[in-house]
Amino acid sequence: MFTRRSLIGGSIVGGLTWPWLRASAETASAGVTDSEIILGMSAAFSGPSRGLGIELYRGAWAYFEHVNRAGGISGRRITLKLYDDGYQPDASVNNTMKLMLEDQVFLLFGYVGTPTVTRVLPLLKKFQDEDVFLFFPFTGAQPQRQPPYGEFAFNLRASYAQETAGLVENFVQVGRRRIGVFYQADAYGRSGWAGVRAALAGHGERIAGEATYRRGTQFTATMRGQVELL
Template sequence: MTVACRFGLWGLCFLLLVMPVQSLGGEPIRVGMSGAFSGPIRALGIEVYRGAMAYFEHVNSQGGINGRPVVFLAYDDAYDPAITLENTLRLVERDQVDVLFSFVGTPTVSRILPLLKVYESRNIPLFFPVTGAEPQRRPPYEQFVYNLRASYSQEVEALVLEFIKLGKTRFAILYQADSYGRSGWDGLRNVLQRHSLNIVEEATFRRGFQFEQSMEEQVDILRKANPEVVISIATYGAAAAFIRDARDQGWDVPVTNVSFVSSESMLDLLLEQEQLTGGSYTHNLVNSQVVPSYEDYSMWGVMEYRWIMDNCSCEPPVQLMPDPYTPRRYSFAGFEGMLNAKVFTDMVRKIPLDRLFEKSPADANYALLIHLGIGTPIVLGPGHRHGMDTVYYATVRDGRFVPLTDWNELSQQERP
């Protein structure tokens, strides 16, 4: 892997995946990413990158996409929308990428959507952003974006319906005060209204919240409303801080988080807190996921992901990170990144890039059936730009997230 740096306005670096590009003769397919390699969600951004990089590395080792090597460029945006905009301009204008790929985060993706409209004549779409928000799924921007993952609305609805089956009717929400949090809030309000229910209370926090900060105020606000479930639309530091402060006050309410939380990073913080205090912080937790557990060996797609990661040379992008980072062998975020790269590869192998950009009536019904090995096949193409609808669930058992298949087990969980 070759690493190149550019110290400009933001002092940013980018990574260029070229292994083993030199041996391939076709015109490279240049894929550009902006993600958080530093800042409050860096674990998520790094693992998404590693999963995608691992698959593109595998593709190049097998001859590329129809003989064309994949050149994968990535910039750090620290989960800052202004930097994401700068990165996008650099990728398009200087790096001349063919596609934008797996941008990470709702506020960051939302910031660059108008730019896709500006570049409409250049046919540069965004493939598989790592966000379940609605703006890129609706007019006027849905025509420029391919979405693979389920939406936050789908995740929240799936969680709520499972709790309703358990007899729960009082839902509160903790959410980040921006477009990410608001997407989750909208999803919760809508599903509750369809069941003649309302949000009993809500509390917010600012983007960039760190685990070391106090969530006691938010805990007090929500607890006074006596909810039976707290839906959390948070990043891992904020989510773990809320759970810590709730449990420290003896409040054992079930807390759920959507997939963007980066489950393993949240759990690491809680387990470290248990070691420091002797408290219990990992019971009554459920996270929704847009990929299945990487420990579900019944799915061949899971086994493929593990094999890809076991055989890659995908060291984390050290040059982009101000602080050390220990990569995970497997992660939900890495699995999502790998699937993003796999589906992109399958699509470009079978549909010319220029046709993927088409929005003509002739292409309205043109799509591919793609088997991922994790359940129902997906359909994607110029006339169908949303892939997966399935939501998976995970809970903590023996210090790790495992698949939750029987929700009655959750209702029986007690504080250790």
């Protein structure tokens, strides 16, 4: 039987190739037909962060097309249902509801951003009977890596905690122990801030100074006030 739950026992091989999708489809799951497997993606395709969504989509789609040209997954083409959320949490939630309840995709894929993903995770838990999973979200936040949401997401990238720990470790090694944090004022920025704080604590240090900027701020905007704080 070709079901979402069967993914749990599978292994990820070759980056974005899922050999467990080659199972028999005598009883098709939602999002799977005789000719295609439909994935759903909500990402920033407009706004200041559009580059993240566009480039992630282009890279993933290049590989999906490679798989499709080679015959697809058991003869089924991979297709992507796309929605633009502009990196906005409310839009991402609305898009996810459409993908799950109206489009009935097989799984969610390639979401972009911590503010958006952290708002979507409770939906996956709420609709857990539908067995909808999120694969490879472009965020290093912690919520999708631990209970109660960890079982609904499959991560590819490192966590912010791992990344900031590496940064702090290298700064300390070259003698830079007074570290300030300039971060985005949302879940994404706070995750990075928390990672730096934890890493510094491991070296007996504290954050030397901090300042924030609003999500969506243009690079042309003045940051004089934040610079003076730091």
